[in-house]
Amino acid sequence: MKKTFDEICENTPVTEDTVAVIMRQPVVLPPSFRVNEAIERLRQVGPAGAEMNHCCVVDGDGVLLGLVSLRALLLTRGNARLEAVMDHPFATVRPEDDRELAAQLMEEYDLLELPVVDGDNRLEGMVTADDAMTVLQQESTEDMEMMAAMTPSEAPYLESPVVRVFLSRIPWLLLLMISAAFTGGIIAHFEDALAAQVALTAFIPMLMDTGGNCGSQSSVTVIRGLSLGELSFSSWPRVLWKELRTGALCASVLAAVNYLRLLVFSGVGQGVAVTVSLTLAVTVVLADLIGCSLPILARRLGFDPAVMASPFITTLVDAVSLLTYFRLASWLLGL
Amino acid sequence: MKKTFDEICENTPVTEDTVAVIMRQPVVLPPSFRVNEAIERLRQVGPAGAEMNHCCVVDGDGVLLGLVSLRALLLTRGNARLEAVMDHPFATVRPEDDRELAAQLMEEYDLLELPVVDGDNRLEGMVTADDAMTVLQQESTEDMEMMAAMTPSEAPYLESPVVRVFLSRIPWLLLLMISAAFTGGIIAHFEDALAAQVALTAFIPMLMDTGGNCGSQSSVTVIRGLSLGELSFSSWPRVLWKELRTGALCASVLAAVNYLRLLVFSGVGQGVAVTVSLTLAVTVVLADLIGCSLPILARRLGFDPAVMASPFITTLVDAVSLLTYFRLASWLLGL
Numbered sequence: 001m002k003k004t005f006d007e008i009c010e011n012t013p014v015t016e017d018t019v020a021v022i023m024r025q026p027v028v029l030p031p032s033f034r035v036n037e038a039i040e041r042l043r044q045v046g047p048a049g050a051e052m053n054h055c056c057v058v059d060g061d062g063v064l065l066g067l068v069s070l071r072a073l074l075l076t077r078g079n080a081r082l083e084a085v086m087d088h089p090f091a092t093v094r095p096e097d098d099r100e101l102a103a104q105l106m107e108e109y110d111l112l113e114l115p116v117v118d119g120d121n122r123l124e125g126m127v128t129a130d131d132a133m134t135v136l137q138q139e140s141t142e143d144m145e146m147m148a149a150m151t152p153s154e155a156p157y158l159e160s161p162v163v164r165v166f167l168s169r170i171p172w173l174l175l176l177m178i179s180a181a182f183t184g185g186i187i188a189h190f191e192d193a194l195a196a197q198v199a200l201t202a203f204i205p206m207l208m209d210t211g212g213n214c215g216s217q218s219s220v221t222v223i224r225g226l227s228l229g230e231l232s233f234s235s236w237p238r239v240l241w242k243e244l245r246t247g248a249l250c251a252s253v254l255a256a257v258n259y260l261r262l263l264v265f266s267g268v269g270q271g272v273a274v275t276v277s278l279t280l281a282v283t284v285v286l287a288d289l290i291g292c293s294l295p296i297l298a299r300r301l302g303f304d305p306a307v308m309a310s311p312f313i314t315t316l317v318d319a320v321s322l323l324t325y326f327r328l329a330s331w332l333l334g335l
Numbered sequence: 336m337k338k339t340f341d342e343i344c345e346n347t348p349v350t351e352d353t354v355a356v357i358m359r360q361p362v363v364l365p366p367s368f369r370v371n372e373a374i375e376r377l378r379q380v381g382p383a384g385a386e387m388n389h390c391c392v393v394d395g396d397g398v399l400l401g402l403v404s405l406r407a408l409l410l411t412r413g414n415a416r417l418e419a420v421m422d423h424p425f426a427t428v429r430p431e432d433d434r435e436l437a438a439q440l441m442e443e444y445d446l447l448e449l450p451v452v453d454g455d456n457r458l459e460g461m462v463t464a465d466d467a468m469t470v471l472q473q474e475s476t477e478d479m480e481m482m483a484a485m486t487p488s489e490a491p492y493l494e495s496p497v498v499r500v501f502l503s504r505i506p507w508l509l510l511l512m513i514s515a516a517f518t519g520g521i522i523a524h525f526e527d528a529l530a531a532q533v534a535l536t537a538f539i540p541m542l543m544d545t546g547g548n549c550g551s552q553s554s555v556t557v558i559r560g561l562s563l564g565e566l567s568f569s570s571w572p573r574v575l576w577k578e579l580r581t582g583a584l585c586a587s588v589l590a591a592v593n594y595l596r597l598l599v600f601s602g603v604g605q606g607v608a609v610t611v612s613l614t615l616a617v618t619v620v621l622a623d624l625i626g627c628s629l630p631i632l633a634r635r636l637g638f639d640p641a642v643m644a645s646p647f648i649t650t651l652v653d654a655v656s657l658l659t660y661f662r663l664a665s666w667l668l669g670l
Contacts, residue, residue, distance in 0.1 A: 071388075073409060111465070140471070158565065158570065158573060169549075173548055174588070176544060181596065187540065188534070199523070210511065217504050217507075220482070221483075224476050224480070225491070230493065242492075253505055257509060315544060318540050
């Protein structure tokens with residue numbers, strides 16, 4: 001299903017990488033020109049200036065009227081006016097727009113070139129498909145780096161000095177380590193309960209990891225959906241509802257399998273098995289809901305949703321999971 | 336720095352999505368044609384068949400001799416032979432090649448069209464830039480989904496039924512939950528030591544999360560490098576050496592900050608602080624080394640490197656981290 005132009009524009013993130021940085025100068029022709037005059041002008045400009053597949057038709061004030069493809073010039077009799085053979089521009093962008101918006105529009109609508117105009121529709125430049133491909137690759141790389149808690153880097157990995165790689169990683173590791181201390185605080189708070197039932201400790205990694213995995217599944221799904229323009233803030237209720245049901249299904253299966261595994265293969269009692277499995281179920285549903293919500297909220301607040309990916313969600317989900325665990329343990333096991 | 340054609344080909348992953356699926360039929364012309372004959376042929380074919388910006392020049396056996404751009408046809412005098420105005424194809428792909436290879440070549444070399452030929456250089460079709468953009472987007476989405484332990488889906492998220500979303504997630508969650516039981520086994524094994532020093536439990540989440548974050552940073556860096564053709568199996572030693580140094584830097588800073596935090600803000604003794612900080616340092620370095628190695632090995636074995644992303648590495652790093660923790664604790668604290 002094609003997204004509408006408005007949907008794509010509404011959903012595209014705000015960064016400093018603007019269209020102005022990647023646009024090029026097209027060949028410009030007046031609407032009164034005839035086809036053979038246009039061809040003559042292209043010959044004068046030579047191959048360097050004629051590297052695009054469309055020329056832009058503009059009026060005396062520089063306002064974009066239409067696009068003429070080289071194909072149209074080639075296939076049309078020489079005395080036709082450009083006004084008669086030009087196409088209305090399918091879409092345009094502004095120089096200050098995000099370059100990712102331009103690339104997304106071109107990908108979505110199979111455009112090889114996209115005109116750039118100012119607020120008065122005056123032509124400023126053109127974005128070409130080869131640059132759009134590069135933008136799509138770079139933006140995907142940036143998203144993946146942010147999702148893994150790294151500051152995106154421009155240089156290829158092998159050519160980056162170790163110190164730069166280090167600097168792109170360490171602030172996030174420090175921040176996340178400090179946040180994890182918070183989780184440690186929860187455990188310390190329930191130290192007496194744990195001392196009374198040390199067996200509970202063995203299930204902490206499984207609960208934390210499963211919660212983290214669920215959170216990362218739903219957050220990455222939503223981050224990519226936002227980045228492709230398939231989701232926006234207004235989709236939040238639908239996303240929540242879908243994640244609630246998906247989470248409930250996952251929670252049921254995981255909790256059931258875990259319960260059977262504990263009863264059959266491990267020596268823990270019925271109480272511990274129920275506590276662990278119930279915690280698992282609650283954690284999975286909450287992780288899915290947190291994972292899908294944080295990126296949408298980040299976008300709403302003007303941040304890149306990819307920043308709200310797995311590591312941050314994992315830290316939050318850890319805390320939720322442990323609190324649930326100890327509450328349930330004190331309730332079911334009387335600790 | 337541009338990669339060579341061989342580098343890109345060598346490093347491109349093997350999947351079932353071949354070039355044959357996305358290639359289109361170009362306009363084909365004999366080399367003996369003159370420019371005005373070529374234009375006449377394009378007029379006959381009409382706009383539908385002339386949607387590309389290059390025509391292919393082939394001999395009587397269908398062997399690709401060169402490409403003629405519409406621009407060249409437009410700018411050249413009508414009696415020139417195509418042999419004289421055609422360009423040698425910059426690159427070609429085979430129908431059975433991965434469509435991602437074609438898209439990467441086009442992105443890297445700014446090509447709007449890429450000819451597809453068989454083993455005898457006979458023309459089979461053309462890949463166009465609009466399709467290449469779609470391939471780049473889809474492959475990035477697939478990589479992100481696999482990195483987050485999901486089976487890639489074709490359909491947009493909001494349009495996928497809940498059951499399908501569930502099925503794309505549950506096998507990985509189950510697999511990872513069972514693997515995490517292994518980690519739980521390690522804790523259970525050291526239950527007596529933990530019972531003697533319950534304070535150690537509080538640091539398990541921080542150690543596991545930091546290890547997981549480091550592993551995910553290095554694995555995502557390497558997975559993307561492999562996917563962009565910047566890395567291959569032969570780069571493994573260089574990657575290991577770089578991750579070893581980056582890991583050592585991160586480990587030093589994290590361990591130092593953690594040590595100070597424990598001494599100043601928490602009530603633990605010197606022994607526990609040293610044990611936790613040393614474990615942290617060892618975990619960080621090992622996590623970086625494991626994180627960068629597994630994707631490279633996966634590619635070598637013919638799997639998609641993205642499968643070896645964070646969740647799997649986290650599970651492995653958890654085990655390594657806990658083993659280190661308990662060994663160090665028994666050594667330093669005499670447990």
